[in-house]
Amino acid sequence: MPTSRIAVVGTGIIGAMTAWRLALRGADVVAFDTHSPGHDRGASAGESRIFRTAYKEGSSYVPLLRRSQEIWRELERSAATRLLTLCGGLTIGSPDDPDVAAVRRCAEERGLEHEVLETAEASRRFPQHRLDDGEVMVLDPAAGVLRPEIAVQAALLAAETAGARVLPRSPVDAAGETSSGWRISSNGAVFDVDHVIFAPGPWARQLDPLRNLPVQPRMLTACWFPARDVAAHEPDSLPVAIRRHSEAGFSCFPALDGVSIKIIPHHLARPDVARPEDLPRTASTEFAHAASLAAQRLLPGVTPHPIRITTYAEGFTPDEHALLGALPGHDRATVMTGFSGHGFKLAPVLGEVGADLALGGTPAHDIAHLDPRRFGEGIDD
Ligand SMILES: Cc1cc2nc3c(=O)[nH]c(=O)nc-3n(C[C@H](O)[C@H](O)[C@H](O)COP(=O)(O)OP(=O)(O)OC[C@H]3O[C@@H](n4cnc5c(N)ncnc54)[C@H](O)[C@@H]3O)c2cc1C
Structure with a gap:
């Protein structure tokens, strides 16, 4: 089977984890970010994040949190640092x-x-x-407690070690569907891929294909x-x-x-x-x-x-649960955004789910409640 070419747009913690899990599974990954990893303008910075297991947002998150913890420990071993x-x-x-x-x-x-x-x-x-x-x-x-800036960098280093190309200071200024996948433009270069993961955090609606998402x-x-x-x-x-x-x-x-x-x-x-x-x-x-x-x-x-x-x-998002799944109205695109103040702890397992979706598999975890289609076609322009 040919290697899947996958673009990841945004390398906050969600994109970084997804790039890592994809690269581990042999995908040809290129990951873009407007800023440098661990920067302080998005959602994945600020020295500390809470990890909890008894989850007030619902007991359906408990298996996701358990799996996340295993992957946090795997990343610690890979980076030889405490996260x-x-x-x-x-x-x-x-x-x-x-x-x-x-x-x-x-x-x-x-x-x-x-x-x-x-x-x-x-x-x-x-x-x-x-x-x-x-x-x-x-x-x-x-x-x-988790250490966000170190975690983002550790996940990206692990992704690079597994073969991903990580491109900081590389804003994606256009992303359009082609007959066989997606064409991504950044810094004057063009990248043709089979599938795109959009993980732009709070910038979601500034990307044209995501402009109607309620984020x-x-x-x-x-x-x-x-x-x-x-x-x-x-x-x-x-x-x-x-x-x-x-x-x-x-x-x-x-x-x-x-x-x-x-x-x-x-x-x-x-x-x-x-x-x-x-x-x-x-x-x-x-x-x-x-x-x-x-x-x-x-x-x-x-x-x-x-x-x-x-x-x-x-x-x-309006219900403060993330949008994670196929981008409504588009083939071969997965959206991962709108984590509403509680995505950090879950990022490892969500990265695994994102990799499953991009590679055409059925996610090992139940994420039906995060389906972006629950808001219909999204907000009006
Ligand atoms: C202050 C604060 C406290 C929080 N506390 C907790 C907590 O205790 N526990 C918890 O679990 N969660 C917490 N959260 C939530 C959690 O941190 C976020 O849900 C998570 O970090 C979201 O990560 P992200 O990758 O989606 O977004 P981001 O980290 O914002 O990453 C998105 C990335 O996409 C890049 N990007 C955007 N557009 C483009 C483009 N066109 N081209 C290239 N790159 C692009 C951006 O530069 C950015 O780096 C908190 C959030 C905040 C802000």
Whole structure:
């Protein structure tokens, strides 16, 4: 059988993982990115990402997460570096909170190891978080933190080692279907391939064949607060957390820089941006002030003034589940976008699914709920 020629457009974590899994299976892969791998303008940067197994988004994700973890470990061996630290994960809030309840339900349905810590016990074990009366913590010991920039680079190096051509600073400015596949243009050169994987993250609608997909770029903002006792806030002592709270919810990452913990506020707006290029490079004064109040209210061990604030773009779909499958209306094209704030941990298994689809196989995992056709023909022009 002739070798399949496959183009991957975009090498954030999704495209990087897919290029790697395709190259391992003998495909002739060429992977393009406008920027350099690990850059900070898209969705795959910012020092840390949460890995969770008890998944509030639905227990159907659990097998995908288990397979992802195996591949994260495979990539660590290939790169001889640590990418995933299983420091445990906390979901914190009222027992009636929908996310707290969903994590418990998922763990119970799937028989996952977990602990529910009532207020006094939770405050004793994790005093880094201040609890209101009656709040609980659900501890998922199989959760942890991933290192995004290193992971993207490790996946691309593994792809190159397996034979892929990786082309940074190579924007794809045109992609059109031909009688036998696709023609891709970048930096004045033309590439004819049998199949194309579109993995452009929040840039999806800027590519002509994807312009009708319902993927809205939004701005997410991360703030780093210095820890007074850094050791008590490092991964050995502090699990990664999702802190639910009506006035001040956030995701919270242990100190990885020897100085500060990171929070991503959930109770503040994640504004739409027309294009990722339009992303403001920092937050407004009002946002910084509100993030400080959240830290002051709920994180007693930090100085509540951010020392770093950075913005990132991510593509969101209307139901906040990704688009993964055949590009509607086109043969020989797979779309992988719209990961809506939770694609990083899943990228390894999604890369495997993308490789299955591009090579004409049936994916080993059930991804029916991610089918891009669930939104019909997409949005109107
Ligand atoms: C702040 C933040 C926090 C998050 N936290 C978590 C978390 O804790 N856990 C989790 O699992 N997920 C999390 N997510 C979500 C996760 O990080 C993303 O879903 C994931 O990184 C998406 O990767 P991607 O490859 O689709 O997009 P990107 O990383 O944005 O990659 C897309 C790439 O395509 C390239 N590109 C676009 N158009 C073209 C073109 N025409 N030609 C060539 N290249 C092109 C871009 O340059 C870019 O490099 C978070 C996201 C953000 C932004």
